Amino acid sequence: MPDGYSTLHPAMHGMVNIGVRAARRAGEIMVRHLNRLESLEVIEKGRNEFVSAVDRLAEEAVIEVIRDHYPEHAILGEESGASGDHEYQWIIDPLDGTTNYLHGFPVYAVSIAVAQAGTLKHGVVYDPLRQEIFTASRGQGAQLDGRRIRVSKQISLRGALLATGFPYRITASRTDTYLDMLRAVLIETAGVRRLGSAALDLCYVAAGRVDGFWELGLQKWDIAAGTLIIREAGGRISDFNGTDAFIESGDLVAGTPKVYAALSKLLAPYARGL
Template sequence: MKELQTAIDAARQAGSKIREKAAVAKRIDVKSSAHDLVTEVDKEAESIIREIITSRHPDHMILGEESVDAGAVAAKEALEKHRKHEDLWIVDPIDGTTNFIHGFPFFCVSIAYAVRQEVVLGVIYNPMTDELFTAEKGKGAWLNDEPIQVSTEATLAESLLASGFPSGDPAGMRQINTDGILKLSPQVRNIRAGGSAALHLAYVAAGRLTGFWELDLNAWDLAAGALLVMEAGGKATDTIGGSYEIGVRHILATNGQVHTEVQQALAAVGATGF
């Protein structure tokens, strides 16, 4: 698929810019809160990605984080506006912007391509480790050209899970998510919160995490990573078990073996976001 090479080239070129600026990023704009930071490099990276996609696929549409106003309402409206397009790119130039600002090297470029609202390829690139995760629908998932699969843990007690905390605490989601963490923490090996939903999903696909859940995320946070998980043999749904589609905001992605148990634990304390 020629679009896969486009996504790879765009991710690597944007990643090069991000890596170049990582040690010197100083200028910060603030969107909706002090925890939702948008930097000059974030905007530059999306411009690089847009230029590459547009030059090779001029008839395709692009939904990028930096072109959308802050907040869940604006994100939902932007997605609905773009859904109708047959060829849609869904782009997050830096997933984990707060980490980037603080010099915490857990952030990535996330690019997905959807045809008639179905994600058919995903690329996630960590510029600090030079790890390139790729997936094509029906063709598997890869890390730097080596095939990857989800982990084999069969019980919660063996599992390493990850979660996250929504920026700006929309609708009290941080407390709701904390309730889920407190419920699951005694049942699992441990829980991590690295600050990049896309990279967490890539780690589930690569077998580094057993599962990941988070509430109130956007299409550009999830599209590439959800496909990676599914193509690596895992399961990606919303937090109450509904099938993944590009409008999902409350995500649960696992190796498939502990999916129901995590889902039930979240439901038991009202931590699904629904």
């Protein structure tokens, strides 16, 4: 799709257009460095949690575009942390799927959300390899490359394809809980996929490519944009108690309305100990 369309589409809210422009700028940096992966500086922030020079460059590029248009807005970036004090806050994951990226595994994305006084208003997720732009504005529906998307029509776990992510920032006991969840889901569904990018997992639910998703221990920047995109595509997302506390806890379940309900019921007994 021509860059001019996706960054200056008249039907999109101005903040979404800026988010798309920023995401594309970050994506260009990722693609440009693909043939230099072995020489990238990589730091291990925590166990199985890495940050590369590309993460930092991509976030700087995103922030630069935002600052050019909304210099007064607050920002929460995965790499740079929180800055500013304003009712509007941009929530940025410049490279969701860093481990994939560093291994040349072609699944990663840029995730950018805008919250107003804590309420999600806009979301953008960009897959730079497929050049797919997922967008949403509160009350305006969700789009993929400017075309309306909806969750699938799947009504039960039987025959459903789900996505998940393996926890890597949590305790051994929570890992055991997750493995119990995975076993239960495998028995009840058509299959489970693990992409390695929660932002894309959420967008794939919104686009009907998978019917549901669950994960433990995610960060706000991983899920903010995807949360709005799912809801605007007619899906449901919450923590295992049905509340929005997942934005802070990172423990979540999502899907088509009926898959979400069935998955929540299936996983609830395991989630009590979280």
